[in-house]
Amino acid sequence: MTPPRKKKMNLKQRYALMTRGLDWETSYQKMDDVFPYDTFEGIKITDWSKWEDPFRLTMDAYWKYQGEKERKLYAVLDSFAQNNGQLGISDARYVNAIKLFLTGVTPLEYQAHRHFSHLGRHIRGVGPRVAAQMQSLDELRHAQTQIHTISHYNKFFDGFSEFPHMHDRVWYLSVPKSFFDDACSAGPFEFFTAISFAFEYVLTNLLFVPFMSGAAYNGDLATVTFGFSAQSDEARHMTLGIEVIKFMLEQHPDNLPIVQKWVDKWFWRGHKVLGLVAMMMDYMLPKRVMSWKEAWEIYFTEAGGALFEDLSRYGLRVPKYADIATEEAEHISHQNWAIFYQYTQAAGFHTWIPGDDELDWLSEKYPNTFDKYYRPRFEMWREMEAKGERFYNNALPQLCQTCQIPMGYTEPGDPTKIGFRSSIYKDERYHFCSQGCKDIFDDEPEKFSQAWLPVHQIFQGNCGGADLSDVLKWYHMDQGIDNMDYTGSPDQKQWDAWQAARKKVAG
């Protein structure tokens, strides 16, 4: 028998047969009924086949690479648990950063899984549809591996145990939750722009990297291993984000103003959510990686600047209010920590006044603002604490209708004046922390007027009762255990006991 004639295909041709070749033009049902959601936003796609697959991963390769990473990750997690790795962290105050992560970010990973499934089913082009399906799998991975990583901390520390319950209810967690709800309730192209581009591409280095570097600097081997393991997934997600933007802009000139509006909106939404990360970086890491301001300069001003220069050939410009966000990088972490310090009685993690060396670090990192505006306030609070008059803010704060953060931010150019905007929609007045948030509302008032604002809901009696203790109970937060200052907390007592026992063993 003569050996068969073997024809050769290159990777691109082969991948095209393995994915795009699967699809067909339906004839028993209209394509518009099979894909009902991908036209109403006004984005015009003239030729789906022009989509460049950013990575050509067949399912078998996906299983192989991902399975291998999972084996390695879980080996480390098992070892971390067996060896009580939590004893090796820099200080138990650090654990509060991962409390914020599990309650605030992990449920979003699950939401991302769901909405990438939405896109993985409903986007007409096969290329982006397959990419979205893989990202849905990845996002589920991140939710589950984060839970499994942090599961061990939950056994020893408070504040983790009720994370899904808290995510749906607690006042500050409505900030990340409403951010993601906003994206998921938008059309598929806006979701791509919001999550794949603005979040995963432009801002990911300001979310993922600070948490994971923070873990590395503070001896949290479990979380940093998760971080390394997720890195190649994130790289794929970023590649998808930039491909989506380029594809939309290349397909039709009418897409530009729509995309620009979304980029403006989601940059501002992202900037406000990331204020929580800013606070984590500057205040919650006992061993600090870099200041928020430094991170902003490197990852947004420089890297983002280069990116938007590159995208300018499509007519896309730097997001609106980028200059204001950059100015706010001098303030946002201090203002946020001050909010949580004042409302520690209703927070699901512990707070504290930075020690002298930490205040000095902040002075050094923020020479323009910290000594002038923020250090005196923290020092005053510290003195009050010493006199037994620890300051609690017992009035519920007004929330911004858009970003849902208490209205504690200051005016651009005047850090002594609280920023304040409002709009009237259907005879009701709505309040905003900034011009950026007001613009977003004004563009979609019907959407944003629906927001479930935690403070309004407490006043309306929908959150367990009128007293703080009722609300805490409704949050599933244990008074004196999950909330309040680190000093005097069960977390602290346990950590100190461990340290004492180790000293004894060391002899």
Added chain:
Amino acid sequence: MKLTATGVPVFTVERLTSGIKRQIPLEEKAAMSIDIKTMNVEPKRQTFAHVARRLGSDTTASRYEEGVYDLQATTHFHYRPIWGPEYWTFDEGRTAIKMKDWYVFKDPRQFYYGTYTVTRANMHQTTDRNFAFEEKRNMLANIDEEWREMIVKYLIPLRHYEWGANMNACAVSDAGYGAALTSAMIFTTGDRLGIAQILSRIGIALSEGDGELLDQAKQEWMEADAWQGVRKAIEDSLVVKDWFEILLAQFLVMDGMVYPLVYNHFDTEGQKHGAAALSILCEFMVDWSAEHNRWVDAVVKAAVKESDENRALLSDWYGKWRNIMREALQPQAAMVLGDGGEAVLNEVCEQLDARASKLGLTL
């Protein structure tokens, strides 16, 4: 290390001081008289509170339980989706099936992402080996010429059927309720893409390295009479709004007929025409289907058990899709099996009916 006959090490389970169960090889246990001094740190709790509530007490939970239970947000959504304001993003109303607790749909395979990917990677390693084995011995060349043509008619077009199933799984992962269901369904989404790609590889191998036969097979799918019933059924399922109906139609009914018909009966017929190599290349699908059916059966059974209303609705859907598929597959069976097709199709349907009755459906 002591091994069982299947090569699996013998383990015992011990609870560590951290409260975590750890599997220890028996031999290691025997040698565990060395007393390593460690600090004894006592855990405050064994698992998350929501998991403990489901387990009935604060006890060690599995990774499946921690990775799935209550992960989906259930309340206080902020904005109605502008693409469909009649429901919240996650909304029980997206199906007419009613459940008190959506986490009774536990996966008997206990798949979370880690166990899922590792299991599939292992399965596919065997598939890769089978392809290499086939290629080395040029086994596809042993298939009779007319049967090769038959394969292009009956098997390769199934890659489009798989792509439809991929979309349906993804639809349930999108619109379904509760992380137990949506996580299992995104795994199935990946599975069906993977199977479509194995079928594509078979087509490329038969084509001696290019996509010519895939194009032919696509033409079969689009135009051949034998396929139009199935293609119509798939396209009709793609516009079904109730995600539980999609789940039942695709994974119980359509798969419940297509898989035994194709990978059992058609394959057996192929043996007579020198197509033994094809059976090896389709092993993944046979193994996958047996495993996936465990999940399908568990889900349908739990939904039926919940209430008579659920049972009635699911039974209606079952009857509707069963009849559609029975008719759709008739020309397929006749094409591949000739006069014997009718009897085989009856047998396949009887078996599926028996399975459905066992799950509590009324036929």
